[in-house]
Amino acid sequence: MDRAHRIGQTKQVYVFRFITEGSVEERMLERAAQKLRLDQLVIQQGRAQQAAKTAANKEELLEMITHGADKIINSSDAMMIDDDIDAIISRGEERTVELNSKYETLNLEDLSNFKSDASVQQWEGEDFRGGRERKSNYSVDNYFKDTLRAGTSKVDKAPKVPRAPKQITIQDFQFFDARLAELQEREIAVHKRLNGIPAMPREPQPDDTPDKLEEERLVAQKFIDEAEPLTEEELAEKEEYIAQGFPDWSRRDFQQFVKALESYGWDEDFEVYANEIGDKTPEEVERYYAAFKEHWTELPEYARIEVRIKEGEAKRSKRQNLENLLKQKINSVRYPMQELELNYPTTKGKVYSEEEDRYLLCRLHHYGMQVDDVYERIKRDIGEFPVFRFDWFFKSRSPQELQRRCNTLLSMIEKEVEQNKVEEVKSKGPKGKKRGIEAVQKQEEEKESRSSTPSTANVSAKTTKKKKTVK
Numbered sequence: 446m447d448r449a450h451r452i453g454q455t456k457q458v459y460v461f462r463f464i465t466e467g468s469v470e471e472r473m474l475e476r477a478a479q480k481l482r483l484d485q486l487v488i489q490q491g492r493a494q495q496a497a498k499t500a501a502n503k504e505e506l507l508e509m510i511t512h513g514a515d516k517i518i519n520s521s522d523a524m525m526i527d528d529d530i531d532a533i534i535s536r537g538e539e540r541t542v543e544l545n546s547k548y549e550t551l552n553l554e555d556l557s558n559f560k561s562d563a564s565v566q567q568w569e570g571e572d573f574r575g576g577r578e579r580k581s582n583y584s585v586d587n588y589f590k591d592t593l594r595a596g597t598s599k600v601d602k603a604p605k606v607p608r609a610p611k612q613i614t615i616q617d618f619q620f621f622d623a624r625l626a627e628l629q630e631r632e633i634a635v636h637k638r639l640n641g642i643p644a645m646p647r648e649p650q651p652d653d654t655p656d657k658l659e660e661e662r663l664v665a666q667k668f669i670d671e672a673e674p675l676t677e678e679e680l681a682e683k684e685e686y687i688a689q690g691f692p693d694w695s696r697r698d699f700q701q702f703v704k705a706l707e708s709y710g711w712d713e714d715f716e717v718y719a720n721e722i723g724d725k726t727p728e729e730v731e732r733y734y735a736a737f738k739e740h741w742t743e744l745p746e747y748a749r750i751e752v753r754i755k756e757g758e759a760k761r762s763k764r765q766n767l768e769n770l771l772k773q774k775i776n777s778v779r780y781p782m783q784e785l786e787l788n789y790p791t792t793k794g795k796v797y798s799e800e801e802d803r804y805l806l807c808r809l810h811h812y813g814m815q816v817d818d819v820y821e822r823i824k825r826d827i828g829e830f831p832v833f834r835f836d837w838f839f840k841s842r843s844p845q846e847l848q849r850r851c852n853t854l855l856s857m858i859e860k861e862v863e864q865n866k867v868e869e870v871k872s873k874g875p876k877g878k879k880r881g882i883e884a885v886q887k888q889e890e891e892k893e894s895r896s897s898t899p900s901t902a903n904v905s906a907k908t909t910k911k912k913k914t915v916k
Contacts, residue, residue, distance in 0.1 A: 464537070475544065482548040609636050613692055617744055618699040620736045621690035628683045634672035644669055691733055698722055702733065703750055707757035711738075767855045768814050774858055775810045782807060787854070788861050801839050802854055804830070809851055820844035820851070 464470045610632045615621050637644070644665035646658045675683070705713075705721035715727040715734065722730065741747060778784040785803050789795065797805075808826055812819045821844050833839050842850075 461534075478544050478548055607636075607640060609633060613687055613690075616696070618696070619691045619694055620740050622686045625683060625686040625690070628675060628679060628686075630668075631672050632675055634669045635674050638669050638672060691736070694725075694733065698724060702730070702737070703753065706750075707753045710754070710758055710761060764814055767859065770858050770862055771806060771810050771814075771855065775807065787857070790857065790860075797839075797850060800832070801836070802850070804833075805847065805851055806854055820848045823847055 462474070464474055612629050612633065613621070613625070615626055615629075636642075644662050646662045649658055701722040702718065705718045708721065709717055715731045718730045718734065719725050719727045725733075741750065744750065774785070775781050778786075782800075782803050785806070787799060787802055804827070805823065808823045809819065812822055816822070824842070824844050824847060827833055827842075828840055
């Protein structure tokens with residue numbers, strides 16, 4: 446209604462509000478009239494600070510929502526009415542006048558503390574405002590303190606089983622004596638027998654039957670029942686076997702040791718192996734190396750380890766051969782950067798210039814192929830070499846790309862050497878070719894015919910010499 450006047454309305458405006466009788470809408474209308482009257486009083490008296498007190502609290506909102514619910518639920522009359530619209534409007538006008546007159550007589554203090562007669566604690570004719578008494582001194586902290594102080598009922602616990610003897614986890618690569626496993630099994634069996642721990646069946650496999658598992662369990666139980674404690678000599682023997690093995694070598698250390706053998710082969714300096722492993726000293730590696738070399742054929746992984754070592758040896762041999770070929774190629778000329786000739790198989794797809802390839806081969810020969818970060822060093826040298834200061838393609842190559850290019854150049858040199866050997870063999874002719882009987886006889890006859898004349902010449906020469914000496 447206010448907005449209708451604000452947009453320039455000068456004529457009288459009629460506002461019809463349709464309110465459901467006995468519902469929350471009626472309470473909302475009553476609350477709106479109360480607020481409107483309260484706003485008028487506040488504005489008139491200039492006490493705007495009292496406006497904050499007009500907000501409805503939780504109890505008042507509940508009263509508004511439940512207003513008329515009892516009447517609707519308990520009513521037996523029909524909710525629909527067939528009255529004339531004029532009768533409904535006239536009855537609404539009377540209720541509006543009654544509502545306005547109710548609030549016009551109240552002052553500011555009465556409106557601020559106004560409460561409806563209805564209450565949410567009244568339902569179906571009963572008053573629930575009495576309620577139960579709440580303890581004024583109730584404290585959650587005190588409640589839990591009392592509960593915890595009383596404690597729960599104690600359950601009789603079974604006596605603790607004594608701790609089992611300390612056992613060494615035996616791995617095949619730790620090279621323990623087989624006798625150590627027997628002593629440890631006896632020690633555990635005695636512990637189970639003394640503490641009444643029965644033998645349990647193992648985890649079944651796909652091909653296992655219940656009878657087989659039960660039979661194995663009975664055998665294990667018999668071993669427990671008949672086990673004898675270790676004597677002092679056997680305990681000392683057990684400690685000796687532990688000291689002879691390598692309990693501080695983990696699976697990772699073993700794998701790193703095998704990797705070192707693959708990379709460097711047998712009979713290398715122990716410090717090299719230790720650097721590859723990382724956690725072991727050269728003395729520890731030397732002791733483990735001796736045991737490994739003696740018993741490594743007994744390992745379940747022996748075949749795989751042997752293949753890895755052989756493949757590593759083949760790689761080292763090939764790398765050494767390529768390094769020798771590169772050395773011969775570089776030393777074949779006096780100024781490699783200017784005179785080194787590279788026999789490219791084809792020029793199709795060639796992205797590196799000959800000068801760049803020469804530089805790569807020279808730097809690779811300078812550092813050697815055994816260096817780990819050789820291609821990182823070559824890349825750094827390319828950036829510092831003044832000849833390539835404007836060669837953005839060459840300077841932007843990664844170490845991996847430089848490595849691939851060097852491998853291509855090395856394979857090209859290897860093929861060139863093999864081709865030169867083949868041509869050299871062809872130029873010398875066939876050797877050791879089988880000849881037939883006729884060819885052999887013919888060759889002998891030619892030798893005899895050729896040797897007849899020189900032999901006479903030699904005889905005559907000898908005679909002349911003798912004659913001369915006689916004179």
